[in-house]
Amino acid sequence: MTFLPFGKSASGKNVFRILLLACALTALSRPSVAASLLERYDANGNGVLDAEEAKDAAEDSFDDIDKDDTDTLDREEIGFRLTDAEFAAADLDHDGVLSEYEYIALVKNRFEKADKDHDGSLSQAELATRAGQAFLRVLQ
Numbered sequence: 001m002t003f004l005p006f007g008k009s010a011s012g013k014n015v016f017r018i019l020l021l022a023c024a025l026t027a028l029s030r031p032s033v034a035a036s037l038l039e040r041y042d043a044n045g046n047g048v049l050d051a052e053e054a055k056d057a058a059e060d061s062f063d064d065i066d067k068d069d070t071d072t073l074d075r076e077e078i079g080f081r082l083t084d085a086e087f088a089a090a091d092l093d094h095d096g097v098l099s100e101y102e103y104i105a106l107v108k109n110r111f112e113k114a115d116k117d118h119d120g121s122l123s124q125a126e127l128a129t130r131a132g133q134a135f136l137r138v139l140q
């Protein structure tokens, strides 16, 4: 199985139920993911996340996701955050892992896609869009 949090012990017939539960939990947690990200990283307290604040968030997330402290993120560590195709596209030097540079470039790319009004920052409303959710997912 590639959705790692549920581990190898999930038997086949339970997987579907676990997936449904995971989807439900994801849906429920969406507003709070955006809210808690803003609460934690909106350093200047203006209610939106600017590029500098997003970079700080990305640096912290990189360290969190890099469980084995190799300073690179492998496919397993990235897990649900990216599809195989997205992972391959983000792996700019094709060495099979994401460096901090590659990860931050990916976050920056998603930040720009989510910034619908191009004002250089992400509002709660922008974080709630599909592109905003894709931005949040790589930071989780």
Ligand SMILES: [Ca+2]
Pocket: 041, 042, 043, 044, 045, 046, 047, 048, 049, 050, 053
């Ligand atoms: Ca801010």
Ligand SMILES: [Ca+2]
Pocket: 066, 067, 068, 069, 070, 071, 072, 073, 074, 077
């Ligand atoms: Ca690692």
Ligand SMILES: [Ca+2]
Pocket: 091, 092, 093, 094, 095, 096, 097, 098, 099, 102
């Ligand atoms: Ca790489």
Ligand SMILES: [Ca+2]
Pocket: 114, 115, 116, 117, 118, 119, 120, 121, 122, 123, 126
């Ligand atoms: Ca914006």
